[in-house]
Amino acid sequence: xxxxxxxxxxxxxxxxxxxxxxxxxxxxxxxxxxxxxxxxxxxxxxxxxxxxxxxxxxxxxxxxxxxxxxxxxxxxxxxxxxxxxxxxxxxxxxxxxxxxxxxxxxxxxxxxxxxxxxxxxxxxxxxxxxxxxxxxxxxxxxxxxxxxxxxxxxxxxxxxxxxxxxxxxxxxxxxxxxxxxxxxxxxxxxxxxxxxxxxxxxxxxxxxxxxxxxxxxxxxxxxxxxxxxxxxxxxxxxxxxxxxxxxxxxxxxxxxxxxxxxxxxxxxxxxxxxxxxxxxxxxxxxxxxxxxxxxxxxxxxxxxxxxxxxxxxxxxxxxxxxxxxxxxxxxxxxxxxxxxxxxxxxxxxxxxxxxxxxxxxxxxxxxxxxxxxxxxxxxxxxxxxxxxxxxxxxxxxxxxxxxxxxxxxxxxxxxxxxxxxxxxxxxxxxxxxxxxxxxxxxxxxxxxxxxxxxxxxxxxxxx
Ligand code: NAD
Ligand code: IPM
Ligand code: MN
Numbered sequence: 001x002x003x004x005x006x007x008x009x010x011x012x013x014x015x016x017x018x019x020x021x022x023x024x025x026x027x028x029x030x031x032x033x034x035x036x037x038x039x040x041x042x043x044x045x046x047x048x049x050x051x052x053x054x055x056x057x058x059x060x061x062x063x064x065x066x067x068x069x070x071x072x073x074x075x076x077x078x079x080x081x082x083x084x085x086x087x088x089x090x091x092x093x094x095x096x097x098x099x100x101x102x103x104x105x106x107x108x109x110x111x112x113x114x115x116x117x118x119x120x121x122x123x124x125x126x127x128x129x130x131x132x133x134x135x136x137x138x139x140x141x142x143x144x145x146x147x148x149x150x151x152x153x154x155x156x157x158x159x160x161x162x163x164x165x166x167x168x169x170x171x172x173x174x175x176x177x178x179x180x181x182x183x184x185x186x187x188x189x190x191x192x193x194x195x196x197x198x199x200x201x202x203x204x205x206x207x208x209x210x211x212x213x214x215x216x217x218x219x220x221x222x223x224x225x226x227x228x229x230x231x232x233x234x235x236x237x238x239x240x241x242x243x244x245x246x247x248x249x250x251x252x253x254x255x256x257x258x259x260x261x262x263x264x265x266x267x268x269x270x271x272x273x274x275x276x277x278x279x280x281x282x283x284x285x286x287x288x289x290x291x292x293x294x295x296x297x298x299x300x301x302x303x304x305x306x307x308x309x310x311x312x313x314x315x316x317x318x319x320x321x322x323x324x325x326x327x328x329x330x331x332x333x334x335x336x337x338x339x340x341x342x343x344x345x346x347x348x349x350x351x352x353x354x355x356x357x358x359x360x361x362x363x364x365x366x367x368x369x370x371x372x373x374x375x376x377x378x379x380x381x382x383x384x385x386x387x388x389x390x391x392x393x394x395x396x397x398x399x400x401x402x403x404x405x406x407x408x409x410x411x412x413x414x415x416x417x418x419x420x421x422x423x424x425x426x427x428x429x430x431x432x433x434x435x436x437x438x439x440x441x442x443x444x445x446x447x448x449x450x451x452x453x454x455x456x457x458x459x460x461x462x463x
Contacts, residue, residue, distance in 0.1 A: 002036055002037045002038050003036075003037045003038075004037070004039075004040060005037060005038070005039050005040070005070040005310055006042070006068070006069050007027075007039055007040065007041050007070065007071050007072070007306075008041075008042055008065075008066055008069040008071070008073070009041045009042065009043050009044065009073045010072060010075065011043070011045075011047070011075040012046075012047040012048075012074060012075040012076050012091070013047045013075070013076055013077050013078055013079050013087075013284045014075075014078065014079070014283065014284025014285050014286055015076065015282075015284060015285045015288060015289050015294035016047070016074075016075020016077070017075060018294045018296070018342050019075060019280060019300075020074075020075040020299055022296030022343070022345070023296065023299040023300050023302065023303040024041060024073075025346055025350060026300050026303060026322075026346060026349055026353070027041075027303050027319075029350045029354065030307070030318050030319055030353055031315070033353050033354065034312070034318065036312065037312050037315065041073075042069070044065075046058055046059070046062065046091060047079075047091070048077065048081075048082050048087055051082065051086075051087070051090070052082075056090070057090035057091040057094075058091060058095075063098050066095065066099065066274075066275060067099075067274060067275065069275050070275060070310060071275050071276055071277070071278060071306050072275055072276070072278070073277075073278050073279070073299075074092070074095075074278065074279035075299065076283045076284045076285070077091045077092050077283075077284065078283050079284065080286055089141070093139060093141070095267075095277060096135065097135055099267075099269055099274035099276075100135060100271070100273070101134055101267035101268055101269045101274070101276055101277055102133065102134050102135040102165065102168060102169060102172075102268075102270070103132075103133075103168075103267075103270055104130075104132035104133075104134035104246070104265055104266070104268070105129065105130070105132075105265065105268060105305070106130040106131075106132060106246070106250045106253075106264070107128070107129050107130075107264060108128045108129075108130065108250065108254055108257050108263060109128065109257060110124070110125075110126045110257045110258065111262060111297075111324060111327040111328075112324045112327045113327055113328050114257070114258040114262075114327055115337075116256055116257060116258065117255060117258070118230055118256060120231055120233075121233050121256055122234075124234075125233040125234040126233050126253070126256060126257045127237070128236055128237065128238075128239060129176055129237065129238045129239070130238075130239050130240075130241070130250045130253065131173040131176055131238065131240040131241075131246070132240075132241060132242075132243060132246030132247065132250065133169040133240075133241070133242050134169075134243060134267055136160045136161065136243070137243035138159045138243050139244065140158065140159060140160035142156075142157075142158040143155065143157040143158050144156060159194075160197070161196075161200050161201055161242075163200070163204065166200060166201050166204040167207075167208060169240065170187075170204055170208040171208055171211070172268075172270055173187075173238060173240035174209065174215050174217075177212075177215045178212055178214055180238060182237040183214055183215050183216060183237075184216050184217070184236075184238060185215050185217040185218075185238045185239070185240065186217065186218055186219070186225070186236055186238070186239045186240070187201075187205045187217060187218070187219045187220070188220055188221075188222050188225050188239060188240065188241030188246070188249065189201055189205075189220070189241075190222050192221060198242075201242070205217070205219065205240075222241065222248075225239075225245075226249070226252060229249070229253060229256065233256070250265075250281055251263070251281065254281060258335075259295060259335040259336050260282045260298075260335075261295025261335045262298055262301065262336070263281035263282065263298050264278075264280060264281065264297075264298050264301035264302040264305055265278070265279055265281050265302060266278050266302065266305045266306070276309055278303065278306040278309075279299075280298030280299045280301075281298060282298055292342050292343065293334055293341050294342050295332075295333040295335050295336065295342070296333075296342050296345055297327075300319065300323060300346070300349060301319075301320070301323060303319060304317075304319035304323070307319065318353060319349075319353070321352070322350075322352035322353045323349060325352045326345065326349045326352055329348070331345055331348035331349075333345055
C-alpha cells in the first residue's frame, strides 16, 4: 500500500495562495505519477483575513491541530493593513518556535539556463546550503518597552544564545556539511562586535567541529561574508549562521542566483516530535498580488524538500528534475527574465512530470554518444543518483529504431523506476551496487550494456 501523508496547507496572505495552489497541483501530479505515496491536504485559512474576522491568527488549539499532520506547507503572511510585527509573531514565528523547528534549511543554486545577476558569478559557482538557527538569537522575542508615550521611552530587543540552542544547530550544520560531497562548512559570525552571544557561538562551533573531523570548516564575519558570496562564491558550500544573519544572507543568495522567487526553505524539527514546515523564502509581495505572475518555484521547490523530509526521495527528485527542465526550456516568470505566468510555469512543470523520460538535471552531458544509432535521444535523459552525486545518462531509447522496441528507462534515486512498453515497474534496485548494475544488464534492449558500464563506473568513481 502506498504511504499516505496528511499535509496541512496554509496559503496565508498576498501571493501565498497563488504559489501554494501551484505547489499543490505539482504535489498531486507527482503523487499520481509516482504511485508510491498519496497526499491528503487540509486547507487551513489562518492568515490576515482570518485575523481580521476573528481577532487571532492561530486558533487556540491551532498548534495542537498542526501536530496531527505529517508536515505543513506554508505560503506567506503579512498584509498592508496589519503591522508586520503582529502578523509575523502571531503566526509564522509562533509556529517555528512552538513546534521547535530549530533548523531552517535554505538551499540556493543556479537553475538551468538562469544567469546569475553578477558578472563575477558563474552558474556552477552557486550551490549553497544555508542552515539558519531558527528558534532563538535575534528572534528570541525577549524585550519590551517602558515609558511608552514619553520622550524617554525605551525599547529593548535582546538576542539570546543558549548553549543548548547553539550546540544543536551547529551539530545539524556539521551533519549537513558532512552529507554533501564537498564536506565544507562556513560558520558566519559577528563576534568582533557582539562579544557575548557570538563569542559563545564561535566557541561552540569549535567544540562541535571536533566531532566532525571530515568536515573542513572556516569562520567568516557576516559583513565580509556578503563580499565573499559575490566575489568568491565557489569557495562556499554549507553555511550556518544566526537567525537574523541567515535571513539576510539567504535573500542575497537567492537574488544572486536569479530571484528571491526561487528560494525555498524548510523549518525542520530534527527530532521529528513536531511536524516540519516548508515555505518559500519570499513574503506576501503586495506589489504583485493578484496579478497571477508570482514565481511559483520557491513554493514548488519547498514541496520537493517536504517530500524528501517525509522520506519520498524519488518523488522529491522528480519535482526537482521537472523544475530544472522547465527552466532549461525557458519556462519562467518575469522575475527570471521569462514571459510566463504562474499557472503556465506550473503547467510546464507538471508536463515534465507526466513524461518521465524528460526528467532532467543541471549539467547534462551525453556520456553515451554511442547510443545515438538507436533513435532519438533528445528525450532520453535519465538521471542516476547515488551516494554523493548524480550522473545523467542516456539509459536507453524511447524509440529503439534498431531493435523495434518501444521502451523507456528512467533510473531515479536509489531505486530504479523502469517503464517498459509504457508499463511502470518499480524496482527496489540500488543502482550504485552490483545488483543494480546487473539489473540494467538484464534489460532486453540493453544488449550493449558493456559499452556503457565502464563509463558509468568511471563516472561513479569521480565522486
Ligand atoms: P517580499 O518577499 O514579499 O517581496 C520583495 C520583492 O520580491 C517584491 O518586489 C516582490 O514582488 C518580489 N517577489 C517576492 N516573491 C516573489 C515571487 N514569488 N515571484 C516574483 N517576485 C517576487 O518581501 P517584503 O516586500 O519585504 O514583504 C512583504 C510582506 O511579506 C511583509 O508583510 C513581510 O513581513 C512579509 N514577509 C513574509 C514572509 C513569510 O511569510 N515567510 C517572508 C518575508 C516577508
Ligand atoms: C523569512 C522571513 C521572516 C523571517 C519574517 C517574515 C519574519 O523574512 O522567512 O525569511 O525573518 O524569518
Ligand atoms: Mn527573510
